[in-house]
Amino acid sequence: xxxxxxxxxxxxxxxxxxxxxxxxxxxxxxxxxxxxxxxxxxxxxxxxxxxxxxxxxxxxxxxxxxxxxxxxxxxxxxxxxxxxxxxxxxxxxxxxxxxxxxxxxxxxxxxxxxxxxxxxxxxxxxxxxxxxxxxxxxxxxxxxxxxxxxxxxxxxxxxxxxxxxxxxxxxxxxxxxxxxxxxxxxxxxxxxxxxxxxxxxxxxxxxxxxxxxxxxxxxxxxxxxxxxxxxxxxxxxxxxxxxxxxxxxxxxxxxxxxxxxxxxxxxxxxxxxxxxxxxxxxxxxxxxxxxxxxxxxxxxxxxxxxxxxxxxxxxxxxxxxxxxxxxxxxxxxxxxxxxxxxxxxxxxxxxxxxxxxxxxxxxxxxxxxxxxxxxxxxxxxxxxxxxxxxxxxxxxxxxxxxxxxxxxxxxxxxxxxxxxxxxxxxxxxxxxxxxxxxxxxxxxxxxxxxxxxxxxxxxxxxxxxxxxxxxxxxxxxxxxxxxxxxxxxxxxxxxxxxxxxxxxxxxxxxxxxxxxxxxxxxxxxxxxxxxxxxxxxxxxxxxxxxxxxxxxxxxxxxxxxxxxxxxxxxxxxxxxxxxxxxxxxxxxxxxxxxxxxxxxxxxxxxxxxxxxxxxxxxxxxxxxxx
Numbered sequence: 335x336x337x338x339x340x341x342x343x344x345x346x347x348x349x350x351x352x353x354x355x356x357x358x359x360x361x362x363x364x365x366x367x368x369x370x371x372x373x374x375x376x377x378x379x380x381x382x383x384x385x386x387x388x389x390x391x392x393x394x395x396x397x398x399x400x401x402x403x404x405x406x407x408x409x410x411x412x413x414x415x416x417x418x419x420x421x422x423x424x425x426x427x428x429x430x431x432x433x434x435x436x437x438x439x440x441x442x443x444x445x446x447x448x449x450x451x452x453x454x455x456x457x458x459x460x461x462x463x464x465x466x467x468x469x470x471x472x473x474x475x476x477x478x479x480x481x482x483x484x485x486x487x488x489x490x491x492x493x494x495x496x497x498x499x500x501x502x503x504x505x506x507x508x509x510x511x512x513x514x515x516x517x518x519x520x521x522x523x524x525x526x527x528x529x530x531x532x533x534x535x536x537x538x539x540x541x542x543x544x545x546x547x548x549x550x551x552x553x554x555x556x557x558x559x560x561x562x563x564x565x566x567x568x569x570x571x572x573x574x575x576x577x578x579x580x581x582x583x584x585x586x587x588x589x590x591x592x593x594x595x596x597x598x599x600x601x602x603x604x605x606x607x608x609x610x611x612x613x614x615x616x617x618x619x620x621x622x623x624x625x626x627x628x629x630x631x632x633x634x635x636x637x638x639x640x641x642x643x644x645x646x647x648x649x650x651x652x653x654x655x656x657x658x659x660x661x662x663x664x665x666x667x668x669x670x671x672x673x674x675x676x677x678x679x680x681x682x683x684x685x686x687x688x689x690x691x692x693x694x695x696x697x698x699x700x701x702x703x704x705x706x707x708x709x710x711x712x713x714x715x716x717x718x719x720x721x722x723x724x725x726x727x728x729x730x731x732x733x734x735x736x737x738x739x740x741x742x743x744x745x746x747x748x749x750x751x752x753x754x755x756x757x758x759x760x761x762x763x764x765x766x767x768x769x770x771x772x773x774x775x776x777x778x779x780x781x782x783x784x785x786x787x788x789x790x791x792x793x794x795x796x797x798x799x800x801x802x803x804x805x806x807x808x809x810x811x812x813x814x815x816x817x818x819x820x821x822x823x824x825x826x827x828x829x830x831x832x833x834x835x836x837x838x839x840x841x842x843x844x845x846x847x848x849x850x851x852x853x854x855x856x857x858x859x860x861x862x863x864x865x866x867x868x869x870x871x872x873x874x875x876x877x878x879x880x881x882x883x884x885x886x887x888x889x890x891x892x893x894x895x896x897x898x899x900x901x902x903x904x905x906x907x908x909x910x911x912x913x914x915x916x917x918x919x920x921x922x923x924x925x926x927x928x929x930x931x932x933x934x935x936x937x938x939x940x941x942x943x944x945x946x947x948x949x950x951x952x953x954x955x956x957x958x959x960x
Contacts, residue, residue, distance in 0.1 A: 356421050359410045361385055366407055368439075369430070369469045371462055373455040378437035379466070380405075381474065382414050382427040392505075392693035393470055393481040394425040397463065397496070398489040399540065401436045402429035405549045416484060416660050417681040423690065426477055428470060432492060433462060436549055444537075444586045445491065445516060447602035448498060463496035467503055480693045484508040486619075486657040487627060491605070494634060497616070498608045506692035508685070510619035511627040511656055512634060517600040517866060519629025522590065525882055526862040526869075527821055528919065530566060530910035531763075532626065534575065535770045537587050555579075562769035563762050566907035571922045591920045596866035606637045616647040617688045617701075619680075621654030622709060622887060623667055623776040632886055635720070649720055650684050651888070652676045652707040655773035659685075668774040669844045670851055671837065673712045708802070709853075710828065710890035721805030721886070725947035729810075730794075730897065732936040732943060738792040738897055742941060748877075749937040753788045753902075755820070757911045757927040760904035761786060771908050780827055780850035783900060790901040790934055793829065801891040805947030807854050807884040811901070812940040814878060815860070817914035817930035818871040822880060823905045825855035826944060827898035828891055850898060853889055857909050858882040861916060871916035877933075877940060884944070899944065903932050 363385055368376035380402055384391055394415065396402075404411060414420070414427045434442025449458045467481055481503045485493040490512030497507050513520035522533050538555040557565050569578065573591070576582050593599040616638060620631035635649045652659055653672050664677030687699035704720035707713070733739050734749065743749070764775040765782040783789050809824040830849040837846065861869035863880055872878060891897050904911060913919060913926040936942050 355412070356418050358382070358412065358414055358421060361421070362410075362414065362427075364407055364410060366405075367473075369466055371433075371440075371457060371465045373457050375433060375438075375440040375457075377430055377433060377439070377462065377466065378402075379428060379430045381429075381470075383474070383476065384424045384426070386424070387476050390476055390478040391424055391426045392478050392689075393428055393467075393474075394420070394689065394693075395428045395430070395463075395466070395470075395481060395483040395496075396485050396489055397430045397432050397459075397466070397483075397492040398485065399432050399435040399442060400488065401549065401551065402431055403549070405437065416685065419682060419686045420689075423686065425689075425693075426474065428466075430466060432459070433457075445513070445603040448495060448605065448608050450608065459492055459495035460498045463492070464499065464501045467501040471503055478694075479503060480505045482506040482508070482689050482693045484510060485512070486510040486660060487512070490627070490630070494605050494609075497612050497614075498605070500612070500614060504614055506615045506617070506689055508617040508619060508688065509631065509634060510659070511621065511624055512605075512630045513627045514606050514630040514633045514637075515600075515604045517596045519633065519885075520627050524629075524857050524909070526596070526859040526866055527857045527912070528572065528590075528910040529908060530572065531562060531771045531907045533587070533590065534566075537584050538580070557769040560769060561767055562907055563767075565769060567758075567760075570924060571927075572910055572919065573921055573923070594918045594920045595869060596862075606633060609634070609637050610641050612638055612642045612645055615688070615692045616645060617685070618647065618649050619659065619685075620649075620651045621656060621658055622651060622707070622889075623654065623773070624656045625771055625773050625776045626656045628885055647703070648684075648688065648701045649704045649706070650680060651704075651886075652680055653709050655776065658773075668777045669779065669837070669842075669846070669849070670709075670777050671712075672707070672709070676707055676714075679714065706804075706888045708804075708888045708890060710892055711800070711802070715804075715888060717804075721947050722949060725804050725949050728946055728948045729941075729943040730899075730946055731941055732792045732899065732934065734936065736790075736792055738794040738899055743936050743938055745937045746939065747937055748935065748940070750933045750935045750940075751790050752931055752933045753790060754929055754931050755788055755903035755914065756929045757904070757913060759788075760906035760911055761788060761823075761902045763905045763908040775908075776852060776855075778852055779844075780825065780852050780898075780900060781848075783902070784850060784898075786902075788902060788904075792899045792901075794897040796831075797891055797893050797895055797897070799893050801897070802889070802949040803891075803946045804888045804949050806886050806945075807947075808945035809856070809858075809880075809882055809884055810945065811880045811942045812877055812935040813860075813880055813942070814875055814933045814935075815872050815914070815930050816874050817928060818874065818916035819859070819861045819912055820872060820914055820930060820932060821857055821859055821903050821905075821909065821912040822932075823855065823857045823900075823902045823909075824882075824884060824944070825900040825902075826853045826884060826887075827851060827900065828853050828889065829896040829898050831894045854884040854887050855900075855905075856882060856884040857905055859912065869916075877935060901934055903930075
């Protein structure tokens with residue numbers, strides 16, 4: 335008995351030591367530099383290196399436009415790396431204000447394009463990354479000659495740019511929630527539809543003209559109300575933003591207003607065509623419920639696989655909001671529970687082992703091609719390929735009586751459902767009252783929208799067995815409008831059973847019975863149905879085929895649940911209002927906005943459906959919560 339007590343005491347002390355805060359100041363020395371680039375511009379850089387010099391260490395680099403506080407040689411953060419495990423393991427951490435931001439010299443250009451054929455001293459984010467690594471190798475001692483880089487969101491984009499024409503010392507990169515194409519699927523547009531709410535808030539805080547070097551962030555925009563729906567509706571057409579609020583002081587916003595199609599301005603920012611000859615290891619990270627950049631990490635993964643088939647590339651995706659794997663425990667999101675601390679699992683079992691192996695020569699963690707969390711069943715899955723080859727494409731059809739079924743429709747002719755889309759009363763994106771989009775709307779209960787007359791609702795019968803999907807979700811609509819343009823929003827939803835228990839504790843009093851969990855949703859601007867470069871008006875009353883990607887998911891609709899689909903024509907103010915007339919929306923006036931009647935067809939001859947990658951059986955794959 336005494337031995338058992340002793341062992342328990344020792345175990346508790348070890349556990350307490352593991353959980354004790356790590357003293358960064360006691361273990362790391364801090365230095366600050368101005369690192370010169372090839373064109374003479376100097377970038378402000380902070381370096382934290384281990385005080386223990388009995389061994390050498392690799393560099394871990396993060397470049398960001400969001401500042402790298404605390405500034406000052408005697409000021410230390412509570413944590414340096416992406417998780418406490420990195421701090422304890424020991425790296426030479428390097429943080430840099432990118433060109434033109436905070437204490438770095440030069441001009442900041444939002445999504446500065448890569449320059450493929452450079453002459454003289456031309457620079458881009460790729461060259462700045464290369465020059466920084468070269469300087470570090472030559473001017474910092476006690477390194478092992480290897481460098482890794484990572485970043486989330488815009489710093490993820492910086493990471494991707496560093497992967498292009500990479501420095502030979504770069505051995506591992508982890509782009510996380512990086513954008514890849516700002517017109518097709520990331521921060522500023524989705525399928526050509528302008529993401530008004532996010533673009534307004536981000537540009538007002540990050541892209542105004544700067545005067546001199548600074549450590550201060552921009553003052554957040556004052557909306558004068560907590561009600562973003564009211565604020566943006568009162569704004570009127572997007573063209574009013576400069577006159578009422580920005581005063582032409584945000585250059586990038588001004589540029590957006592001049593580029594309403596997928597022209598060279600947008601194409602020049604796309605990173606995907608340049609992902610050739612990527613030879614070092616890649617850990618590409620995304621979150622299933624990322625409100626800002628989910629198209630980016632998936633498209634970057636697919637592109638690297640296509641262009642660099644021999645690359646040691648890993649895709650890791652969990653049930654997270656934008657960057658949530660580094661700043662939350664991942665046990666829940668909104669009102670949905672995942673039954674384990676998924677972010678902690680990622681940090682300890684995927685993130686750190688990846689960098690330790692490639693930068694320190696630690697044992698190979700044998701990470702699979704795809705390490706993804708399957709929501710619904712709430713287990714981690716390992717796949718040798720993504721999408722899993724055992725997934726079978728099946729169509730989930732819109733049916734009569736607001737039904738939804740894997741069996742094709744039996745109605746003939748012009749069977750359809752319709753609704754009136756009124757730009758003066760757009761469908762809200764969330765039931766929350768807020769001025770910025772936030773993150774939780776990506777998994778929010780959709781009952782607030784299901785009751786609106788301008789939202790079509792299709793629902794399956796109660797599932798007699800689990801239905802698991804893994805891979806892209808493609809919406810196929812046969813639709814018409816009385817206008818000359820229209821937006822179509824499609825949402826895939828998991829409806830919980832009526833007797834699903836409420837959470838305990840439950841301070842918000844949320845009732846989980848028949849909870850409509852948003853699983854995936856996307857918008858398509860119909861004038862771009864043939865080409866993002868050359869939009870064409872819709873022909874009023876003419877049935878038109880529209881097909882667009884709701885992006886990948888790995889989810890189990892469990893037995894006893896139902897599958898639901900919503901179709902609507904506004905998602906406001908996350909997406910700007912479509913006037914429903916064929917105009918340049920950035921220059922539209924009040925008189926251009928008109929009501930339109932939208933029809934969605936569901937007959938044998940004109941079916942509307944979702945293409946799902948359905949896994950019939952586990953096929954030997956094993957799942958684990960942790």
